[in-house]
């Protein structure tokens with residue numbers, strides 16, 4: 101198991117996001133061993149805030165077979181970064197350059213006959229066979245072909261294959277409730293998916309890659325693993341189903357830290373930040389942390405029901421008062437502290453708050469905490485498994 105990232109020597113930045121690429125490699129290896137099937141590593145939304153290109157590179161080094169993103173734009177960016185391996189995307193927006201995607205050998209996902217028609221035209225225009233996966237809607241009711249259209253979509257997919265427009269490389273769907281393993285929707289969706297597979301076969305399709313499970317289902321639902329698992333959050337080391345997932349040794353890859361920008365003493369009755377929503381009830385010291393909602397810190401990290409915590413001087417310190425655009429205040433409880441003292445917002449360590457702690461304090465999920473963080477922070481990569489003195493690969 102990789103050790104937590106070593107301190108880097110950034111100074112003068114508001115705050116730093118440190119991503120340990122060894123943790124991503126380790127998590128992909130863990131998922132591969134646990135599931136026994138290839139891993140499709142999901143690096144959409146800038147790798148859930150960890151950096152798309154670097155996360156893809158680390159995931160591949162950890163044994164991921166496929167990389168997946170949402171948009172064609174993201175997929176093209178990965179190709180520009182010289183990633184030339186298997187690559188899937190699943191949301192084609194009107195006006196997008198499908199021809200470029202076909203030329204770059206990117207697997208497009210189609211949800212409808214109209215989309216297949218567009219891909220056929222694009223493939224013809226660039227004179228190359230496309231790679232197309234079909235996504236069926238089995239109950240999420242977001243993207244994917246609605247059940248009533250499966251027969252016509254599969255028939256069009258087969259016709260296009262015979263006409264040389266594309267190769268149907270995959271068939272897949274997505275769960276609505278995989279983080280609640282006992283939810284009846286999971287069985288219903290898996291049954292519907294199996295019906296779609298049968299219908300596709302009846303239409304003469306032999307999709308190379310059949311996949312259904314995201315991280316939570318990959319870990320909690322062996323029957324849904326099929327030919328590959330599509331894992332996002334777990335490759336970054338966060339728990340896909342808090343309270344439900346057994347300890348499989350995932351290691352959070354992201355540490356967010358800053359430094360105290362000011363320390364001051366408060367007297368009883370002194371109220372802090374906009375709205376004066378928190379008042380000291382005793383003499384105390386408070387520290388100013390120079391990041392705020394402009395940098396992705398949820399404003400909800402302080403609210404009437406509670407607050408998120410950070411680590412300063414080896415202790416957990418609660419946020420006190422409204423989180424501002426550029427700064428927030430933590431209660432140091434009368435302890436001595438100085439400008440420049442390290443503040444760890446969250447990370448993998450046992451002694452620091454985790455992204456999951458922040459999610460619970462803010463009434464959201466760990467996915468949102470890591471994905472939204474950024475703004476003016478710098479992102480740094482470390483490799484806790486690399487021999488000393490080597491740059492992260």
Ligand SMILES: *Cc1c(COP(=O)(O)O)cnc(C)c1O
Pocket residue numbers: 142144190274313314315316330331332333334340
């Ligand atoms: C984001 C996403 C995933 C990854 O989900 P995790 O829960 O992060 O593993 C998989 N499939 C689809 C369609 C997604 O949108």
